[in-house]
Amino acid sequence: MKQEILVKVEHMNKRFGSTVALKDVSIEVCSGRVLGLIGENGSGKSTVTSIIAGMQNADSGTMTYHDKEWKPGSMLYSLEHGIGMIVQETGTVPGITVAENIFLGETKFFKSFGEKHKWGPVKRKLLNQKAQEALDAIGASHIRAEQMTANLDLQERKLIEIARIMNKHPEVLVVDETTTALSQKGREIIYNIMEQMKKENKAVVFISHDLEEIMEKCDALTVLRDGNIIVTFDKSEFDEDKIKSSMIGRQLEGDYYRSDYDGSCEDEVVLEMKDVNLTGKLIDFNLQLHKGEILGIGGLSHCGMHTLGKVMFGNKKPESGEIRIKGKKLKNEADAMKHMVGYVAKDRDTESLCLNASIKDNIAVGGLDQFTTGGFLIFPWNEKKYVQKQVETLSIKCAGINQYVSALSGGNKQKVVFGKWIGRGSDVLILDCPTRGVDIGVKQAMYQLMYQMKKEGKSIVIISEELTELIGMSDRLMIMKDGKIMHEFPRSESLSEADAIQYMI
Structure with missing residues (x-):
């Protein structure tokens, strides 16, 4: 198929107060390909795409869509005219149903009394049916249209947002850091959508901090740094080291993950869980965290590990069993903070x-x-x-x-x-997906900070769906499945992702 320029951005500038977000940025979004945008946090990736999608306006510069001036007044206007954006964080309303979120602002089309006047009560059955069709179409049939959105986790809410956007059949799709909020199944849904859009000669702009992912899925890659376009690579030119150095303007110094394989820690137990049960999430769960230890918890998204972090911090109360911090029984979050426990949530x-x-x-x-x-x-x-x-x-x-x-x-x-x-x-940090949505420079700084804290005798629990992160940082790695610990690995140079995956599935 013949490629054409669908969206053209020329000499775009944007400031937020004294901060320069974009400086003379020019980008072309072409049909039949996936354009990757990569750069450190604050480099301007989300800013330029949010302007294309109508979320905000540029200070200066021009945009065209199909060779016509493009000045969208809102994201809804953009979506109605063929440009949709899946934002980095959640874009759903919690207090309504899944169906109402998918047809947000459009329930007037499901009114009972007349197509012309759009008045009367909502045809709930028809609304749910059409919403379910939208979910089924992207491969998210496990989510039911009549469910309350507030009862769903971050990943499922993100899939609702994807269904809402794709139900409009956009010609240009912006995917902003979406895959970081998804499990492997959710990521496959996004990848399939991107591939299908390429086949239909549509366009995708894909923002991700996962360099391996972006090199695999993109046909071209534009690097931004401090609001400037640094370079655009064609797929044949992709080189990990060149991309990294162009992103940060320097070579990464020091280790990324830990370089040592000493998994030792002190004997003192600072956090302990005994026979903890929470229906559908944790089953007879036992765990000990030692002083000066980095304990990794891994598994598939719904294995119970994200609930585990909340229980450890006193955010969720187990039905039976107990949690002890430094020998004292944990009552609630305030109690955890009193005992110098911190918690970084996934969402x-x-x-x-x-x-x-x-x-x-x-x-x-x-x-x-x-x-x-x-x-x-x-x-x-x-x-x-x-x-x-x-x-x-x-x-x-x-x-x-x-x-x-x-x-x-x-x-x-x-x-x-x-x-x-x-x-x-x-003294104790519980980190649930701590590097989600952050660039390689920030990730390295966080990993170095965690290792420094370990050396100071502090204790860290890392809950993550990224096995490379867990293997690279943990003194001990526990793999969860169906609310239970399936296997435990000590820190080892020979430990691989394949070793851990067999206990996750």
Whole structure:
């Protein structure tokens, strides 16, 4: 099929206050291929695609779609005219059904009294039927249209969003960091959609921090850095080292994962679970975490490991059994914090952060006892100093500590979450998918930070669907399936992903 330029961006500029998000960016999105966008957090990837998709406006520059001026006023307008975007974080409304989310803003077309007037009660059966067809079409039949969205996990909510976008049959699809929120089954759904769109001579713009994934799935790859286009590689030119160095403008220094294979730790048990049960999630679960240990927990998405993190932190109460922190029985989250336990949730935007609050407020909430009197009187200077230290230590890119977290890139949001717990000096960190949606430079910094904390005698639980991450960082790796530990591996140079996968399936 003949390729044509569907979307053309020329000399686009965008600023957020004093921060330059895009600087003279020009991109062509062509039919019949997948264009990858890659770069460090804050490089401008999501900014340029969100402008194409109508989420926000550029300060200057031009766009064309099918050689006609393109100035979308909203994402809904873009989608109705053939450009859809699946955003990085959740794009669903929790308090309504799956069907209502898929046809968000369109339930008027399912009214009972007349096609012309669109009034009367909603034809619920027809709404559910059409929504189920949309879910079935992308391969998400396990999600039922009549379910309440709030009862579904992050991955399932993301699949609802995908169904909503694909139900409009877009000609151009932007996939922004979506695969990081999905299990392998969910990723296969995205990959199949991308492949089908190529066959239909449509276009995909694919944003991902997974270099292996993006090199495999993309036909061309554009690298952004600090709001600038650095280089575009054709598939024949893909080279991992060249792409990495063009992303960060330097060679990565130091180790990425740990270089040692010493899995030793102290004998002291800092967190223990005894015969813990939670229906459908954890079955007679036993676990010990030692001082100075990095314990990895891996498995398929629904094996129970994400629930495990919540139970460890006192966020979910088990039906039987007990959790002890430093020998004391855990009662709830407040109790966990009192015993210097921190928790980074997988769904950071809804569980770990307050997006409509500042960086200062999000970090400071974890350390109130360090700059208040009796928990009531806040000393502003001490609070500012406390927060500024975390911003500098973690190299959080921001306009200032009063900037809203919602304006940050995914990696910088994650740094804010880390700052909340590291600032208060947490002895135990429970990390659920800690590097989801962050670039290789930030990942390396996080891994080095975890290893440094281990050497300081702190204890870390890493829950992840990325086996390379778990094998690269853990002193001990537990593989879960159906709410149980299936196998345990000590740290070893010979441990491979294949060794672990056989206990996951």
